Amino acid sequence: MGRYIGLDVHRDFAHAAIVEDGIVSDAGRADCRPAALREWMTGLRSDDEVALEATGNSDAIATLLTSHVARVVVSNPLKTRAIAEANIKTDKVDARILAQLLAADFLPSVWLPDERTRRLRRQTMRRAHLVRQRTRLKNQVHAILHRNLLPHPPVTDLFGTVGRRWLAGQDLPNDEHHTIEALMRQLDFLGEELALADRELAAEALADPVVRRLMTIPGVDAVVALSVVAAVGDFGRFSSSDKLVAYLGLHPRVRQSGNQPASHGRITKAGRAQTRGMLVEAAWVAARAPGPLRAFYKRVKARRGFQVAVVATARKLAVLCWHLTVDGQDYAFARPSLVAFKQRKLALTAGAPRAHAHRGPGYDYNDKQLRRHEREVIEVAERAYETLIAGWQPRRPAHTGTADFGVRPRQA
Template sequence: MDIHRAFAQVAILDDGKVVSEQRLDLVQDKVLAFARSLRSDDEVVLEATGNTAAIERLLRPFVSRVVIANPRMVRAIAYARVKTDKIDAITLARLQASGFLPEVWAADEDTVRRRRQATERMGLLDETVRLKSRIHAILHANLIPKYKGELFGPTGQRWLATASLPDHERLILNRLVDELQRTTEQLAVLDRELASLALADERAVRLMTIPGVGPIVATMVLSAIGDISRFETPQKLASYFGLTPKIRQSGEGPARHGRISKQGNACVRKMLVEAAWSAQSAPGPLRAFFARISGKRGAAAAIVATARKLTVLIWHVLAKGQEYAFARPAFQAMKLRKVALKAGASREYGKAGPGRDYWVKEIRHREMEYVKRAEDAYARMVEVWRQVPPEGRKKIC
């Protein structure tokens, strides 16, 4: 099926020969009628587009398998000299029949729901940034000095209401402020839903033992990964997020490593980089790793490398079903309590909660000293490793 916005071109092959061709309108009742006409041992091939998930969900119960093709890698279609919908549909079927079709994973219902929520949150976040930028632009265009505090907090909002602006600019500013308030409220509601979803998922709770990973990052990572068994190694997961370098090698020449590929989910990659900034400020091996790379290549390269290291940790936590080895129990309990409050849990005044230990100075410092020793151990290991000649390093490995 060659999928478009409103229709799909269908080619049916039997024993390598085209036995039927038709054009199918992409509305639910017609897709279901088409699905009922198929045999239970049929295989259906679709290209990955915006409406592929809905079509796959409708067809799945009626056939043996629904295969989703990777459109970037179907070179027989992308570079064909004669390209029509009929030819594309036939090409997809023949590639699948011959076993040469590059396919992508079909997400389950829970993962699709998570991805929808993650996409909606990124849209609201982008809209919030856009509105704030427009408000700053209005103030700058009217020579109003920059507010020294938090412009979009309660005090900043009162200052903004008294700013000296022409009447027409004031109307635009008021409209932008109202839109920003509505968007912020919608974002808070969605964050509350994502926090509840993270607390109910033991995988997300384990991910939150990693420094820098909160409920939003954990939920977005899980929405992108789906089933961790799809990735045999942590390197493949890092490649899936576009955090591995490009490699060029041909003939007898040496391999050349370039910048990261940036293939895959850009939103999750951005969230992992933000999580890395948070992780490098907390005591532990990740901070030592960031400091080592930053000393050689600068902070920008070091934070990307730390995001990749976070991805490796995420793979191990999910694949092995274990918590992060250097998690701080009191800090983790406090973090989960904050997530629960964000999810709508009631505050219990006068009663010691599960995160109480974090606010006991001796316990907090004891945990920080523990992870600080792990950080120092990593730094000493790296220093010893540097003193070993290259040929000796191979023997140690």
């Protein structure tokens, strides 16, 4: 029988505990540097099982351990309440509890992504970091204008050629001009890095049929689709769209006890915040585009307000992502010329040659008559959806007695 090993992981070391034949014992510390960790793993058996909590370096440690032991379990720290709520909390105690929970097969685990998914997560996070840095620099420029009582810029893009010319002509103290020039240099550098990151991601998107399929949804571009694919990995590991929605943290919190009706609160915000934020941004775009998604947004907005409506639309996008991927189908209400335009733009970002003097893929989107016709077709579908859901009402929870234990009869 193999042993059950718990690792309380820190940045530089991990404290180990072992359960063997029902007896718990301490196994000292293991250095987390790759060479030292490989040397420590030589003492492991092929039938051992190892458990560790999800931390910043747990993924790399789990990858090294996978080839040496029978099973590696990375536990969800939010669900390992025995450790989080312990009155006595030390490295030894944490490692012992992990080993004991693993031995009892009572350890909530997280999914370990494959190497491509890890790479996509790193790339999308790097791009998100660059965007945040650019936004911070732009906000500093606007703050300079605000504190010097300058009017709102009369240009659409303050950081374009015309906007920079307008900035240079403003009456500002010399030190403020120097600050703006320094911010612009940093902004140009980050813009170059962002262009490189977009090119790498565009190449990944072109090679992924799932990403191209998700791009048929209004509001979902390559960056949003890649963020979803990076967060989810294998869509088949979710048995239903509700499971995916819960994984992304877009389900409302529910509290219910006894015969009391369920109380629904804000969304759980579990999972990757970056992907959830990207879906919300995509929902804003989808809410302005003609189609059933806009009708859905308007219906929820009329009852609950725009903030709840946009989050509900983001949830709907997550449901669509699951169905389209699992069923292997494109979005039924996609606009063909717009989808071709998005894919052509993606190819150009990846470095494809530009087609001069002839019409290439995606050119149909420039045809106003065709674009108007597609829009009219989608607007018909939107009105049909509005008619379909006009009489829908929110379902109230059924009142159950004390003898049926809250189980509702199955509907025929």
